[in-house]
Amino acid sequence: MPSERRTERRRRIEAAFAEFRRAVASALSAAATERARAALAHARAVVELWVRQDGVDRALASRELGAVLRNPVLAPVLREALAEREEIFAEWTGRGPAEIAELVAASAPGAASLPWERWLGTPGRHDGAAPVPELWRVGVAAVDRAPVREEFPLAVPFLDVAHLHVSTTYESRAAAEGLVESLLLRVLGHFQPGMVQIHVWDVGQLTGALPGLYPLTRAGLLTMHDPTQLHVLLDELAEHIRRIHTSVLVEGHASLRELAAATGQRTEPWRVAVLFGHRERLKDELHQKLQRIARNGLDCGVHLVIVDIPITVNSPVETIDLVSGPIGRSTMTGAHATVRLDPPPPRQAALRASAVIAEEAVRRRSRVCSFEDLLPARTWSCRSTTGLQAPVGYHDGQPVSLTLGDASPHVLVGGPSGSGKTNFLYAMLGSLAARYSPDELELYLLDFKEGVSFAQFTRGRKDPSWLPHARLVGVNVNTDREFGLALLRFLTEEMRRRADAAKRHEVTKLEELRAEDPDGRWPRIVAVIDEFQYLFSERDAVTNQAVALLEDVARRGRSQGIHLVLSSQDVSSIEAFWGKPAIFEQFILRVALPKARRVLADTNDVAMELPRRHAVVNHESGVRLGNRIARIPDATSRGTFDALQVRLWEMRSPALEEPRLFDGSQIPRLTEVRDFLALAPGGEGPPVALLGQVIDVAGSAAKVSLPRGPGRNIAVLGSSARDAGSVLAAATVSLGRQHAPGEATFTIACLIDEAGAAGEQLQRDLKEMGHEADLLDLDRLRDLLADKAERITARLSTSGAEREPPHFLVVYAADAAQAVLERKEPGAPRSGVDNLRHVLRHGPELGVHTIGWWRGVARLRAMLPLGSTDEVGAWVAFDVHGQELASLAAGQVITWSPRARRGLFFDRFEHARPEVLIPFDVLEEAR
Numbered sequence: 044m045p046s047e048r049r050t051e052r053r054r055r056i057e058a059a060f061a062e063f064r065r066a067v068a069s070a071l072s073a074a075a076t077e078r079a080r081a082a083l084a085h086a087r088a089v090v091e092l093w094v095r096q097d098g099v100d101r102a103l104a105s106r107e108l109g110a111v112l113r114n115p116v117l118a119p120v121l122r123e124a125l126a127e128r129e130e131i132f133a134e135w136t137g138r139g140p141a142e143i144a145e146l147v148a149a150s151a152p153g154a155a156s157l158p159w160e161r162w163l164g165t166p167g168r169h170d171g172a173a174p175v176p177e178l179w180r181v182g183v184a185a186v187d188r189a190p191v192r193e194e195f196p197l198a199v200p201f202l203d204v205a206h207l208h209v210s211t212t213y214e215s216r217a218a219a220e221g222l223v224e225s226l227l228l229r230v231l232g233h234f235q236p237g238m239v240q241i242h243v244w245d246v247g248q249l250t251g252a253l254p255g256l257y258p259l260t261r262a263g264l265l266t267m268h269d270p271t272q273l274h275v276l277l278d279e280l281a282e283h284i285r286r287i288h289t290s291v292l293v294e295g296h297a298s299l300r301e302l303a304a305a306t307g308q309r310t311e312p313w314r315v316a317v318l319f320g321h322r323e324r325l326k327d328e329l330h331q332k333l334q335r336i337a338r339n340g341l342d343c344g345v346h347l348v349i350v351d352i353p354i355t356v357n358s359p360v361e362t363i364d365l366v367s368g369p370i371g372r373s374t375m376t377g378a379h380a381t382v383r384l385d386p387p388p389p390r391q392a393a394l395r396a397s398a399v400i401a402e403e404a405v406r407r408r409s410r411v412c413s414f415e416d417l418l419p420a421r422t423w424s425c426r427s428t429t430g431l432q433a434p435v436g437y438h439d440g441q442p443v444s445l446t447l448g449d450a451s452p453h454v455l456v457g458g459p460s461g462s463g464k465t466n467f468l469y470a471m472l473g474s475l476a477a478r479y480s481p482d483e484l485e486l487y488l489l490d491f492k493e494g495v496s497f498a499q500f501t502r503g504r505k506d507p508s509w510l511p512h513a514r515l516v517g518v519n520v521n522t523d524r525e526f527g528l529a530l531l532r533f534l535t536e537e538m539r540r541r542a543d544a545a546k547r548h549e550v551t552k553l554e555e556l557r558a559e560d561p562d563g564r565w566p567r568i569v570a571v572i573d574e575f576q577y578l579f580s581e582r583d584a585v586t587n588q589a590v591a592l593l594e595d596v597a598r599r600g601r602s603q604g605i606h607l608v609l610s611s612q613d614v615s616s617i618e619a620f621w622g623k624p625a626i627f628e629q630f631i632l633r634v635a636l637p638k639a640r641r642v643l644a645d646t647n648d649v650a651m652e653l654p655r656r657h658a659v660v661n662h663e664s665g666v667r668l669g670n671r672i673a674r675i676p677d678a679t680s681r682g683t684f685d686a687l688q689v690r691l692w693e694m695r696s697p698a699l700e701e702p703r704l705f706d707g708s709q710i711p712r713l714t715e716v717r718d719f720l721a722l723a724p725g726g727e728g729p730p731v732a733l734l735g736q737v738i739d740v741a742g743s744a745a746k747v748s749l750p751r752g753p754g755r756n757i758a759v760l761g762s763s764a765r766d767a768g769s770v771l772a773a774a775t776v777s778l779g780r781q782h783a784p785g786e787a788t789f790t791i792a793c794l795i796d797e798a799g800a801a802g803e804q805l806q807r808d809l810k811e812m813g814h815e816a817d818l819l820d821l822d823r824l825r826d827l828l829a830d831k832a833e834r835i836t837a838r839l840s841t842s843g844a845e846r847e848p849p850h851f852l853v854v855y856a857a858d859a860a861q862a863v864l865e866r867k868e869p870g871a872p873r874s875g876v877d878n879l880r881h882v883l884r885h886g887p888e889l890g891v892h893t894i895g896w897w898r899g900v901a902r903l904r905a906m907l908p909l910g911s912t913d914e915v916g917a918w919v920a921f922d923v924h925g926q927e928l929a930s931l932a933a934g935q936v937i938t939w940s941p942r943a944r945r946g947l948f949f950d951r952f953e954h955a956r957p958e959v960l961i962p963f964d965v966l967e968e969a970r
């Protein structure tokens with residue numbers, strides 16, 4: 044039945060459809076659940092992403108996201124985010140802010156971080172020598188996402204380490220000005236007035252910025268610059284940076300900070316330039332100038348506070364971006380902390396404080412700076428490794444320093460008589476001596492002035508103190524230019540010693556040597572020669588030698604830490620100086636006193652206008668750009684240098700010896716001379732006769748060695764019985780000191796009455812030493828010579844004759860015997876003169892040495908074999924002119940004009956040329 048089948052089919056179809064719908068429905072419902080699940084997961088993932096992106100606190104704070112987050116369905120996301128944040132901040136919460144607060148308190152002491160109520164109104168005390176605060180407080184900050192909002196102080200690095208860049212919105216500009224004013228008040232409150240100078244430039248206005256600081260303008264501590272003249276300010280700053288590099292940072296220090304750390308003093312004030320812009324880029328040229336200052340300023344104490352001037356700089360800059368009023372961000376705290384600036388001190392308090400600082404600055408500046416002001420807070424705290432630096436005067440209350448080092452090794456000081464050169468030298472020496480200990484600095488001081496202006500440095504009759512740094516002090520030397528040569532020779536010798544030591548350590552400079560040999564004693568040496576033109580006062584050998592030595596010291600002293608200070612009243616006429624560029628070019632540092640001529644460059648006439656008691660200190664070879672004018676305090680009145688000297692003297696090491704004194708007016712005592720005291724019987728080598736003192740730094744004796752060999756006799760020439768007697772006595776007594784009694788024979792012959800007393804004194808002296816000493820008259824001398832000549836002949840003809848003890852024959856006024864000795868006695872083989880010649884010629888080989896005084900060169904020659912002078916190997920001449928002496932010095936030209944109490948000494952075995960001798964004081968002394 045077809046219809047039943049149809050029905051059945053339909054039912055099956057319907058069932059199949061029903062089944063299909065069910066299946067479809069079921070499939071559809073499953074898909075919906077999955078979708079809902081997926082949607083929830085997606086929603087949570089998205090919310091988590093937002094939370095992670097913005098931070099849970101920001102997300103909760105946001106109206107939309109906050110509502111979403113509070114949906115219970117998303118609770119796990121919030122829970123997890125909060126837990127995670129707690130975990131992340133666990134280290135920070137409670138501890139972090141406290142640690143920062145501690146750090147700020149330590150790095151920003153006093154006015155650098157304390158609330159203004161604690162310090163504002165009192166001028167700062169720090170002079171810049173102590174470490175500068177590393178941070179300066181500007182406000183507080185808090186980490187945006189921290190679970191607990193905890194504020195911590197925000198302090199920024201500033202002086203010496205970073206510039207500050209502030210950018211504002213329209214509504215936060217006032218807050219930025221408050222920030223700058225507060226920061227500067229902190230800086231001004233920390234340092235002594237004058238140590239910080241502020242320059243303000245505001246593109247929009249001539250005045251108006253930083254009103255709380257206005258009173259500072261009175262004292263020149265704040266300068267408002269013309270809005271149209273930014274380039275002038277930038278040029279000034281650039282020039283200042285250049286000057287610091289060329290005249291202050293000259294010893295290899297990279298920055299003023301490093302220099303202050305090395306030397307213990309800060310001589311240059313900081314300069315802070317505050318620039319207010321209006322968010323527009325500067326013109327290229329200005330932008331580049333500013334970039335250069337930013338790049339180089341920090342090392343030279345030049346700091347920028349830039350407000351609203353877009354600039355990219357390649358040097359440390361802290362940035363504060365103010366977004367709304369005092370709220371913003373800083374590079375110090377990063378992108379995740381909000382900064383809130385401290386409110387600035389009330390205007391009236393700021394004005395009062397600025398007025399107090401200005402007053403103090405004016406007071407300090409107008410106060411006549413005293414010698415005391417030149418002295419450092421801590422005596423002997425500076426190191427001279429890289430150079431010497433010391434203030435010598437003041438300009439506007441700021442110290443003006445002088446630097447001796449690689450870049451400015453030597454100083455030339457000039458000024459007419461009475462202009463204050465001596466006073467300047469005292470100020471300089473006092474300032475140096477108070478800073479550097481005697482292990483860091485040695486002084487060699489020579490004064491060619493008539494008078495004794497350097498006598499202060501040595502022990503005096505009333506004042507037993509002496510300057511511990513002084514190793515040599517020369518006074519009354521104006522007639523003996525050789526003292527200058529002696530000093531220069533000593534310096535060249537010392538340069539050689541230092542160069543040798545440097546070579547051994549494979550270095551080239553003193554600075555490196557000190558690093559390689561930290562236990563060695565390598566002080567810098569400052570050698571002062573006052574009125575040095577005396578050295579070159581004649582066209583003679585002394586001048587030539589002085590020029591050569593000076594050139595050497597000037598050129599090589601630089602690297603060996605040896606510095607010359609040459610001072611003169613008339614520098615202009617010193618031909619030997621200006622005619623030798625190799626010398627004067629080394630004198631980079633020039634000091635000109637009022638009306639000094641030629642000390643500075645020819646076109647620089649500033650010294651002509653200089654008031655009394657001032658000096659121009661110029662570290663740039665005298666060019667105008669290098670002028671620094673300083674008022675020099677009184678350093679010579681009682682209670683100034685002398686008081687310092689007593690203090691330093693009391694601090695000296697007990698091992699330190701007194702300085703050697705060159706006193707041209709003093710005659711050295713034989714018995715006090717080191718070389719004499721060192722003599723004793725049984726010494727090694729041949730006996731040595733001491734004739735007097737030569738002019739050298741060691742105070743050495745003029746020595747003649749008397750080995751058994753030809754020519755070893757000594758002649759003293761001249762008419763002065765006193766001087767000749769001194770040489771004869773010194774030679775004989777010193778020989779006596781080297782022989783035990785009986786080991787040598789002494790015979791004294793006194794041929795004129797004038798010398799009688801001296802001969803008798805010498806005999807007594809020898810006897811006191813235990814020696815046999817005959818005192819002969821002319822007749823006995825003739826007999827002795829005859830006898831000696833015969834014995835000498837006999838011994839010469841006997842080979843292997845026994846060695847006899849030495850015999851010293853001392854003859855006063857030997858020429859007086861000529862007439863008598865020339866007479867030939869009947870039956871005698873030779874005349875007395877022949878015998879003398881024989882003794883002079885052959886005696887020394889057999890230990891018979893004659894020490895004789897002849898009252899003139901011709902008189903000596905008359906008693907020597909014709910044409911011969913070989914018998915006289917060593918001589919001292921007193922009032923004899925140079926040309927007469929040529930024959931006794933192998934024909935060399937001798938320029939010598941006799942001077943009172945000075946002899947010329949020559950030992951042809953030892954010397955290339957004669958040298959000056961000071962006879963000893965040998966009288967009235969118990970030996």
Ligand SMILES: Nc1ncnc2c1ncn2[C@@H]1O[C@H](COP(=O)(O)OP(=O)(O)OP(=O)(O)O)[C@@H](O)[C@H]1O
Nearest residue numbers: 459460461462463464465466467656675676677679
């Ligand atoms: N800066 C100063 N403050 C106070 N007194 C000073 C100062 N400079 C110099 N004098 C005084 O002026 C006088 C002359 O100074 P000083 O002797 O230093 O000059 P000088 O150039 O060395 O002169 P001369 O070459 O004639 O010796 C001295 O009495 C000195 O005390």
